Amino acid sequence: MRVLSGIQPTGRFHWGNYFGAIRQYIDLQNEEASYYFIANLHALTTVRDKEQLWQNTMDAALDLLALGLDPNQANLFVQSDVPEVSELCWVLMTGTSMGLLERCHAYKDKVSRGLSAGAGLFTYPVLMAADILAYDANIVPVGSDQVQHIEVTRDLAQSFNHQYGEVFVLPQAKMLDTSAKVVGTDGEKMSKSYDNTIEIFEPAKQMRKKIMRIVTDSRPMEAPKDPATDHLFQLFQLFAGDEAKAEMAAMYRKGGFGYGTVKKALADAADEYFGEVRAKREELAAQPEKVREILGDGAAAARQQAGAVLRRAQEACGLKRA
Numbered sequence: 001m002r003v004l005s006g007i008q009p010t011g012r013f014h015w016g017n018y019f020g021a022i023r024q025y026i027d028l029q030n031e032e033a034s035y036y037f038i039a040n041l042h043a044l045t046t047v048r049d050k051e052q053l054w055q056n057t058m059d060a061a062l063d064l065l066a067l068g069l070d071p072n073q074a075n076l077f078v079q080s081d082v083p084e085v086s087e088l089c090w091v092l093m094t095g096t097s098m099g100l101l102e103r104c105h106a107y108k109d110k111v112s113r114g115l116s117a118g119a120g121l122f123t124y125p126v127l128m129a130a131d132i133l134a135y136d137a138n139i140v141p142v143g144s145d146q147v148q149h150i151e152v153t154r155d156l157a158q159s160f161n162h163q164y165g166e167v168f169v170l171p172q173a174k175m176l177d178t179s180a181k182v183v184g185t186d187g188e189k190m191s192k193s194y195d196n197t198i199e200i201f202e203p204a205k206q207m208r209k210k211i212m213r214i215v216t217d218s219r220p221m222e223a224p225k226d227p228a229t230d231h232l233f234q235l236f237q238l239f240a241g242d243e244a245k246a247e248m249a250a251m252y253r254k255g256g257f258g259y260g261t262v263k264k265a266l267a268d269a270a271d272e273y274f275g276e277v278r279a280k281r282e283e284l285a286a287q288p289e290k291v292r293e294i295l296g297d298g299a300a301a302a303r304q305q306a307g308a309v310l311r312r313a314q315e316a317c318g319l320k321r322a
């Protein structure tokens with residue numbers, strides 16, 4: 001399998017990013033080929049402060065490496081270091097209908113939240129398609145919010161292939177059953193841009209504070225509760241082993257507990273879960289040259305692959321001759 005996925009440096013990574021996507025990156029990194037990139041071109045549609053964008057990009061690299069991404073197995077790089085993808089994006093854009101992009105949820109959601117809709121935001125799925133197709137990826141590990149974008153990628157690839165012959169590999173989304181959509185402190189999808197995140201590398205005290213603020217319902221303490229529909233429980237089960245999960249579920253069904261108890265258990269579990277990677281991140285943060293070198297090597301490998309696919313597409317549609 002050839003694996004590709006990207007993550008935006010729009011802010012610090014959160015539990016949704018980890019359990020929905022990053023954990024899969026690590027599980028899949030020793031496949032035939034794996035490419036993981038920090039999507040700074042996508043982030044540029046929302047992060048307009050240059051220091052912030054750069055800092056976020058470097059933080060993203062440190063976070064991914066600390067969480068277990070191994071540069072000896074996977075190619076880790078920054079999106080804008082592979083200009084071939086932007087060229088491929090244009091080629092795809094010429095075959096993209098406005099209607100297809102108008103139907104994309106991420107665009108519609110951002111607009112409905114009052115974020116301004118630039119052409120970059122609107123055409124975001126085409127750049128994403130170029131990212132995926134440039135590496136001949138067949139598997140794209142993501143959270144459920146990205147499924148539609150991968151469908152768009154397949155549509156664009158199929159219509160190009162239909163017109164010009166078999167140029168692109170059709171990719172498939174890969175999701176994890178229990179964490180394809182992790183909820184945030186407000187019960188909505190946890191998202192860097194919705195201010196409802198709990199960050200992976202949040203200082204322990206601050207993390208606890210945020211956990212205590214997670215919104216819960218106001219059912220009486222005595223009432224039995226259904227763990228399957230409770231978002232606090234959904235968060236707890238991300239960290240808990242089978243036994244702890246079963247115990248907590250039994251407590252829910254019995255009733256007679258306060259949500260404060262669950263929040264405390266969640267904070268303890270999260271502290272323990274991310275304890276080790278915090279230390280590893282600090283170690284890596286002290287070696288910025290090493291991180292830059294890893295990103296440089298990753299980009300070189302990525303350019304080679306993306307260049308070959310771009311060339312294939314260019315020859316297929318008459319931009320270049322073999």
Ligand code: ATP
Pocket residue numbers: 006007008009010016017019020021141142143144145146179180181182183189190191192193194
């Ligand atoms: P933004 O708000 O800037 O879009 P984000 O938090 O949605 O940021 P992305 O960089 O867009 O993060 O997404 C990176 C990866 O994390 C994608 O694969 C996405 O599907 C996944 N992901 C993001 N949020 C969640 C979530 N709440 N649950 C599961 N997966 C998620």
Ligand code: MG
Pocket residue numbers: 145191
């Ligand atoms: Mg997103």
